[in-house]
Amino acid sequence: MNIRFGADYYPEHWDEKRLETDAKLMHDMGIDVVRMAEFSWSKLEPEKGIFQFDWLDNAINTLAKYNIRVVLGTPSAAPPAWIIEEIPDLLPLDSQGRVRGFGGRHHNCQSNIAYKEHIKRLVSKMAHHYKDNPNVIGWQIDNELGNSHNDLCHCKSCREHFQKWLQYKYKTIEQLNKEWGTNFWSQTYDKFEQIPTPMITPTSHNPSLLLDWKRFHSDLIVEFQQFQIDILREICPHQFITHNLMGFFNLIDYFDLADNLDFVSHDQYPMGFYDDPQPIKEPSALAADLDLMRSLKNQTFWIMEQQAGPSGWEILGRTPKPGQLALWAAQSIAHGADTVVFFRWRTCAYGTEEYWHGILPHSGIPGRRYYELQKFIQEIVPHMENFKNSLPESEVAILYSYEQSWAFEIQPHHPELNYINQIRKYYKGLYNQNIPVDFISGNNNFEKYKLVIAPLQFLVSDKLVESLTEYVEQGGILVLTMRSGVKEMNNQCHIEADLPGKLTGLVGATITDYDCLRDHDMGIRYKDTDYRCEKWCDILKPEKAESISKYTEDFYAGQPAITVNKSGKGLVYYIGTEPEQKLIDDFLADIVNESGIERIYDTPAEVEFVRRRTKDADYIFALNHTGKTQIINCKDNWKSIINNEKLEPYGYALFMAER
């Protein structure tokens, strides 16, 4: 059975009499799956050991009559009040020593051992109850792990877990002292029991402690998920297990979190969240989120929550324009989602999310959003089987590392320097040229890519140097940028050589000076054109490399800003600054032209082109993210499948090209 479209459904929020109406409306719209129960612990187990599954059974049975299957969430993101009463120290403690109380969700410390017993009891019970139910096809563990856990948790249990984690990593306290440089400010520890979590201090913490804390925290959450995966795999090995991730959210190393899942799911909210300063994310940022999700396992994925209406809690965003909900869903599919589940089915009348709009409004009467999505589902479903499981086949990869992002959060250098934003800028340079991109971690093989862009390689291991060198030796093109080779993996500065440290051989130049551009930007000339750059300038001295761009201002006017080095059969570019977007675009366009990297569509325009490549054909999506009609010129071998060369405002088209 093919599962293509779904809705996040909360039957417990409505009178049971409504079930049948909902199931029928869903069926008529083309929905074949719902996700349920991820927050309904108090309804499933109102008292310890007293289980109440009949309401959920009833919902599953009713939906089954309409051929709608079910993914069940394990409700560990919302422990009920009776659990908090039993284990009050489950409530997490923030870095200022304040307890985060009951009344929202995710009010759970992730290391609490007593809580695991509760999870085990309920999850095992649910697993036994549903393991042979043919209508329950899989499980989602918890919900958006790490969400709301940013500054948490500093309780006694977490501190002890951190100390054990450190002991396992460093073996002896002497080793830890050395790796952290605790000699500085008399921070030397005599035993692991003395080590704090990074709670508020009069000044900043040791950067090596902070980086290990972030690594520990990521591992802790991965382990929290694994605990539930193990229970489910044992009891119901025939149902899939997934989790809903959040794009570039970076509290957890998502490569690790994805590892033991059958597939990744992602929550896509193009209008962002109510407190985002920018009401709509840029289309290229949305595309990057989706490409990262596909890249985690290099496989197609689900959208477990796709925006279905205006969103917000206390404050609302704009209402999606006609066509936009379908466009965003099409974008998700174009980047590799084989199933799209909309959040949520019906807008809830109570609770924190009263204004986070679903497909249906509060009244439950189908309106614009229902009919737009119904039309979209009906037009695209017949074609989805043709490109199921297919990937874009990218010639370019961006190296994305959680450890780098954490290290820059700890020491951003410039107040606005943000690792993820720089990743997004380089991504956008490729997106603007309709070039498919994969994200890779340092553990992937680089060989299959013509071009690897590795921004901000701040922490450098010998292993990374080895893989990059091998890649370049064999003909790969590598782009490195500013602040690379600065640090060892323990977050201490590299001292063996001038910057870029271990990468100097590859770069073929050294950095003789640098300048953090606190209150101004900087002129930079590339191929006779003047551009601006910002935040940071590395001043380069080429040894073997050649300078291809110069700064134009200040005492280093005329000195190299970008270099290129021939190394083995390949090339290494080093960009010593954060260039404005136009320079990134032009610079990458030159590399793309010189190396013969294929663009899906040639003319840069306000239309996004994405492909799913099968053995026999390319399925090409054209996505118009603007409010204007856009006319495109198909390549000769493109055949229209859905819509055509005239793209309506917020419209899309699907083409097929035989290979």
Ligand code: GLA
């Ligand atoms: C997240 C959660 C959902 C819901 C939506 C809207 O993505 O997973 O449960 O809260 O946001 O706020």
Ligand code: ZN
């Ligand atoms: Zn804790």
